[in-house]
Amino acid sequence: MGHAGATRRATMMDVAARAGVSQSLVSIVMRGAPGAGAQTRQRVLAVAAELGYRPDTRARLLRQNDSRMLGVVFGVQHAFHGDLVAGLYRAAGPVGHRLTLSATTPDRPERVAVDDLLGDRCAAVILLGSELPPADLSAAARIVPVVVVARAVRHEAVDVVRTAEAQGVALAVDHLVALGHRRIAHIDGGRAPGAAERRRGYRDAMRRNGLDGEVRVISGGPTEDDGARAAREVLSGGRPSAVTVFNDRCATGALQALRSSGLQVPLDISVTGYDDSRLARITFVDLTTVAQDVDRLCELAVERAMDRAAGVEITGRREQIVPPTLVVRSTTGAPVS
Amino acid sequence: MGHAGATRRATMMDVAARAGVSQSLVSIVMRGAPGAGAQTRQRVLAVAAELGYRPDTRARLLRQNDSRMLGVVFGVQHAFHGDLVAGLYRAAGPVGHRLTLSATTPDRPERVAVDDLLGDRCAAVILLGSELPPADLSAAARIVPVVVVARAVRHEAVDVVRTAEAQGVALAVDHLVALGHRRIAHIDGGRAPGAAERRRGYRDAMRRNGLDGEVRVISGGPTEDDGARAAREVLSGGRPSAVTVFNDRCATGALQALRSSGLQVPLDISVTGYDDSRLARITFVDLTTVAQDVDRLCELAVERAMDRAAGVEITGRREQIVPPTLVVRSTTGAPVS
DNA sequence: ATGAAAGCGCTAACAG
DNA sequence: CTGTTAGCGCTTTCAT
Numbered sequence: 001m002g003h004a005g006a007t008r009r010a011t012m013m014d015v016a017a018r019a020g021v022s023q024s025l026v027s028i029v030m031r032g033a034p035g036a037g038a039q040t041r042q043r044v045l046a047v048a049a050e051l052g053y054r055p056d057t058r059a060r061l062l063r064q065n066d067s068r069m070l071g072v073v074f075g076v077q078h079a080f081h082g083d084l085v086a087g088l089y090r091a092a093g094p095v096g097h098r099l100t101l102s103a104t105t106p107d108r109p110e111r112v113a114v115d116d117l118l119g120d121r122c123a124a125v126i127l128l129g130s131e132l133p134p135a136d137l138s139a140a141a142r143i144v145p146v147v148v149v150a151r152a153v154r155h156e157a158v159d160v161v162r163t164a165e166a167q168g169v170a171l172a173v174d175h176l177v178a179l180g181h182r183r184i185a186h187i188d189g190g191r192a193p194g195a196a197e198r199r200r201g202y203r204d205a206m207r208r209n210g211l212d213g214e215v216r217v218i219s220g221g222p223t224e225d226d227g228a229r230a231a232r233e234v235l236s237g238g239r240p241s242a243v244t245v246f247n248d249r250c251a252t253g254a255l256q257a258l259r260s261s262g263l264q265v266p267l268d269i270s271v272t273g274y275d276d277s278r279l280a281r282i283t284f285v286d287l288t289t290v291a292q293d294v295d296r297l298c299e300l301a302v303e304r305a306m307d308r309a310a311g312v313e314i315t316g317r318r319e320q321i322v323p324p325t326l327v328v329r330s331t332t333g334a335p336v337s
Numbered sequence: 338m339g340h341a342g343a344t345r346r347a348t349m350m351d352v353a354a355r356a357g358v359s360q361s362l363v364s365i366v367m368r369g370a371p372g373a374g375a376q377t378r379q380r381v382l383a384v385a386a387e388l389g390y391r392p393d394t395r396a397r398l399l400r401q402n403d404s405r406m407l408g409v410v411f412g413v414q415h416a417f418h419g420d421l422v423a424g425l426y427r428a429a430g431p432v433g434h435r436l437t438l439s440a441t442t443p444d445r446p447e448r449v450a451v452d453d454l455l456g457d458r459c460a461a462v463i464l465l466g467s468e469l470p471p472a473d474l475s476a477a478a479r480i481v482p483v484v485v486v487a488r489a490v491r492h493e494a495v496d497v498v499r500t501a502e503a504q505g506v507a508l509a510v511d512h513l514v515a516l517g518h519r520r521i522a523h524i525d526g527g528r529a530p531g532a533a534e535r536r537r538g539y540r541d542a543m544r545r546n547g548l549d550g551e552v553r554v555i556s557g558g559p560t561e562d563d564g565a566r567a568a569r570e571v572l573s574g575g576r577p578s579a580v581t582v583f584n585d586r587c588a589t590g591a592l593q594a595l596r597s598s599g600l601q602v603p604l605d606i607s608v609t610g611y612d613d614s615r616l617a618r619i620t621f622v623d624l625t626t627v628a629q630d631v632d633r634l635c636e637l638a639v640e641r642a643m644d645r646a647a648g649v650e651i652t653g654r655r656e657q658i659v660p661p662t663l664v665v666r667s668t669t670g671a672p673v674s
Numbered sequence: 675a676t677g678a679a680a681g682c683g684c685t686a687a688c689a690g
Numbered sequence: 691c692t693g694t695t696a697g698c699g700c701t702t703t704c705a706t
Contacts, residue, residue: 027684059395121699402701
């Protein structure tokens with residue numbers, strides 16, 4: 001057996017008829033509102049279960065005209081976005097909001113994903129790592145409140161919640177300096193999101209530690225292969241005692257290349273990553289890395305989205321910046337020097 | 338400025354009033370139906386754009402009472418599910434169906450994700466790698482057609498679309514045998530989904546190749562750490578010349594452990610993975626692996642879901658099995674022997 | 675080519 | 691405690 005096929009789904013009317021009550025009473029019972037007798041309630045619930053009845057969320061929202069629903073655009077093949085989506089569910093549930101997801105994929109550009117959401121009458125939309133051009137951002141923001149997470153977009157019409165990227169790299173540099181390192185290089189992320197700010201964070205931190213003369217940026221990228229390539233370049237130019245890397249994937253690639261050229265980590269060279277992704281936590285990688293505060297980012301994003309949707313007056317900056325933390329593992333140590 | 342805040346979203350009525358036509362005409366124009374003058378059409382479209390108007394998908398579906406919408410439950414932190422979701426969008430778009438996503442996360446069990454979808458009046462739901470207990474599966478299937486993808490659930494009420502897991506490992510074994518290997522071990526996935534069938538595929542393939550005596554299964558698991566642990570065990574017991582591993586993550590861990598104990602891959606030992614994940618494609622991993630046919634899996638899943646939703650009579654088995662392919666890269670080669 | 679009116683499944687007054 | 695009624699924003703006859 002299985003599902004009947006083209007059979008109509010049960011409605012409140014069906015339940016009402018079968019339970020011998022009015023449709024409004026069924027409504028009251030289904031949403032647990034006060035105003036129904038205990039046994040009526042029970043009978044209705046029994047019939048509903050028997051019929052496999054589920055209230056139609058859309059009809060409900062349509063009527064209430066208050067969607068209490070947040071749209072989320074995310075890259076379904078982007079691991080960090082997965083962590084953020086999980087955090088958003090955690091943040092939205094307790095405050096009574098649902099999430100409706102719209103994914104970007106290689107064949108489904110962000111514009112399409114956002115468009116989809118706009119038809120869903122979300123109270124607000126949250127864009128993870130948005131790369132939408134300003135014009136599209138404006139267009140969306142005209143229709144619904146827009147909150148961008150984990151991307152430093154500069155747009156007067158949208159709210160932004162993101163990590164203090166520069167500070168993350170600074171934490172890594174300070175940690176290495178405290179261990180006694182001076183020749184600290186940086187493998188950057190090229191034109192990847194956040195790369196510029198992390199690069200700047202490295203430069204500033206080096207300067208702040210009086211290491212202007214030691215600044216050395218090697219061009220890398222977001223992938224393992226970028227890291228491996230960059231590592232080979234690092235070695236070819238008077239080896240530093242430590243290197244801060246754009247992200248964990250890139251750092252993993254660099255680690256691999258470093259080790260396969262005979263170096264010991266962290267004995268000969270220390271390495272830090274960024275993201276605290278699952279990659280970094282693998283026992284034999286065990287990478288010292290910078291962790292973004294996912295829960296905090298998500299809480300702030302949901303809160304801001306709800307406030308905008310409710311028309312709350314917001315004082316202060318549209319950009320909220322969350323500090324990262326350093327997770328020390330085993331790829332950093334004192335230099336032998 | 339940004340979004341006005343608690344302002345009401347524009348409706349068809351607003352557009353109609355501003356354009357000086359009836360609401361029905363706006364409806365005709367917005368969905369591109371025939372029956373509107375060219376200049377009227379233009380004026381309406383102009384007003385809609387000016388007002389930032391978007392038709393309400395929910396109201397539309399509610400009225401049409403034909404959702405043309407497929408619900409998808411997926412693990413948002415599961416990389417392979419990301420690939421499948423991308424494939425589902427590709428498959429559903431051309432046949433005029435939308436997707437509505439509901440994610441499982443560490444705090445959001447599959448039951449909750451499915452429940453959410455049931456209120457959305459999807460025509461059918463597609464469950465990726467479902468681990469729902471039979472009772473829950475039955476409950477869902479009573480309400481809406483259910484298609485499970487990438488998991489060999491055995492349930493009379495649901496359709497299944499999955500890869501011929503056993504065949505995948507058999508491809509790997511045959512490839513190794515063709516290269517001249519005989520001592521081929523298998524690092525399994527423990528109790529992970531698909532592990533049992535892949536283990537069986539290994540055993541059968543060995544037998545078919547007359548290598549019953551060489552069968553050796555080492556208990557592993559789905560993660561890199563599992564692979565590393567298993568690899569150390571492999572080495573401690575009379576080293577095989579090749580090993581087929583449960584999945585790419587596990588294989589990567591095994592590779593790492595093998596190499597760090599001084600072995601050359603594939604010179605001293607060949608290794609195969611499973612999944613053809615991004616991991617396998619990294620240049621310095623470059624893993625020979627088994628690829629699932631994502632597009633085919635998704636096409637079949639969407640087709641089946643639509644057929645069930647439309648009440649099409651389905652003859653033949655409820656389970657559709659898609660053959661995998663072997664992707665030969667550089668972790669396999671002839672044994673030195 | 676255009677408009678009026680009914681109703682999708684539900685919630686929210688309001689009556690009894 | 692229970693039923694009646696009026697929409698939410700849209701599509702869809704059916705008139706005009």
